[in-house]
Amino acid sequence: MSDSGSCHGAAPQTVSRKEGHYVALVGPPNAGKSTLFNRLTGLRQKVANFPGVTVEHHVGRVKDSTGRELFVVDLPGIYSMTPRSEDEQVTYDVLTGAKESLGLPDGIILILDSTNLQRHLVLAAPVLALGLPTLVVLNMADDLEARGGKVDPSALAREIGAPVALISAASGQGVERVVQFLQGTGARPVVPQPRVELPVLPNLPARRRWAGRVGLQAGYTPPAPPEWTRRLDRIFLHPVLGPLIFLVVVLAVFQGIFTGAQPMMDGVESLIGWSGERLGNLLPEGILRSLLVEGVWGGVGSVVVFLPQILLLFLFIGILEDSGYLARAAVIADRTMSRVGLQGKAFIPLLSAYACAVPAIMATRTIENKRDRLATVLIAPFMTCSARLPVYTLLIAAFVPNTPIVGQLLGLQAAVLLGLYLLGFAAAVGTALLLRSTVLRHAKTTFVMELPAYRRPSLRSLLLRLIDRAVIFLKRAGTVILLVTVLLWVLAHLPYKDGKAPPIEESIAGQIGRAVEPAIQPLGFNWKIGIGLITSLAAREVIVGTLGTIYGIENAEQDSPPLIESLRKDLTPGGAFALMIFFAFAMQCFSTVAIVRRELGSWAWPAAQFAYMGLLAYFGALATNQLWLHFR
């Protein structure tokens, strides 16, 4: 599986290979394998500037000039042929033919970073020793040249007995050589490769010496050190400035989610309102109009409004990932993480869990230590994923006044949102501590992390990411949310009595809501919220759509007021805050449950996790509402 989680998996990411030859993309982490894969296949696998982005295999199709189909497989990065983490295991299995659905590759493209050629060449020895037709690609030619480095690809080819191409996967320079190689693959059976007998290299030091010698023969001049990276690190890793800058940036983003995205949100909102009204006027009064206007427009529309905010969040995460700052953030976070029994590397999946827990849980594959990985998987769903954002911002907009706290920089609403994010983080940390002192005791962690050079995030790749994100979000609105909304609308109109729909409290949906009401009343929730809690088991943001539909049906007689106003009438502030706390803790996401089951290989973990998070959510919300009742 590669795309089953509903919130990851953008536009086309992979194709499935049935028959035909395939070439594996192999190389050290962050060498540009996925960039080349995307260029060759036209797909959009995730590319980012830190080691360990790709954690599973992805298949893509390339058509050659004769129309023959050939497959290219993107793989996780490896440092050697000794796998130490789950992602490296994937690559190892493919290269040794242990992956049954693929079989042994018909050829290999070995991608090395030309700006650090001699160390990367160490991997060439064991890969060439596999005896498969191999093209050695020296990537990042643009960077090498800009920093005054040099290499002679044909001299290198002579030394290692395999074709060598110097390319820039990012700009496309030299990629035709790769295409030529692909066209040759499979045309002949297996090309008997090494014309040059490679020396037997028993161990790493010997391999490194060999790589040094070969590099020298190939006229390799290493590039000048990345001056910009050093300068930036002096700022970002500065004892005082570093954390300060981080804090300011984070505050700015949270404020931006409220003030920056507001005009766009208002725009989307009025567009949806206007089109809904238009549609209403076009259709005759009756069931269809009610379904479309109150059900679909009221339900799906109220979720779609949050698109600008979500894109803003993704823009921020994208800049962090593409620039190379994320690896530094992991280093900065390591000390704190080690106190709770985790390591800095866990910070990367945890940060990506702010977008969505599904890819984050997959990203834990890069963590070598099994216990570290398990702990990270178990706490990842506490991180505030983007599906919680619509719920939070809706409730905050309805119940928190926008009083400025620090002038224009920070308002009360943004501060509450930040507080909820911190709460999720605190719950993750607390759970990690709990795990360390119970089931995962004595886990000693280590941390080793390669820091890539900073790169300027390309506007094109950021834009493509946002487009992919928007597509995913809208797709979800058009499928899961639409489906739940329509189902809810139907249940809210049955059973028909005297040819009329019953009042919503007496409909099937209303009865279900009222059945759970006694259990959630102490939390400050009424039966409508109860329905929302149930529907949001499909996905968190569904509750927004559900409330949109319910209030829409309730107020069908009048001009329906905005969702925010209906909420204000329907919930007490205590209930509203309890609801936010509930969403901060509960594991209401079926995709997450499914991915945890897949990655950990048993139902026991996700079941325990679901129960633990659910109890925390229930009692957290209960405490919040009771406190409010007590002190109001």
Next chain:
Amino acid sequence: MQLSFKNGAAQTLAQLPTGSQAYLERLDLPEEMSQRLMELGFLPGTSVVAAGSAPGGDPRIFRVDGSEIALRRDTACRLYISAEPIPDLDQI
């Protein structure tokens, strides 16, 4: 800047002051960990520069074999260094 040794006591990477350079002598770590570090460039004989650290001083960042690697102090203190190139390993 060259590192000066205090009367023969074994020195480790953890003690290498930021901005200084030394040669790696040996790794005193479990097999798996030392293999990983060697793959990243920490091979005996290699020149290592202490490049900086996270704001709290741990982990520290080292420049080795063309890249920058962050290590925790408790790992760095198991990597022994010497101020002089190591005779039969200096081909690297």
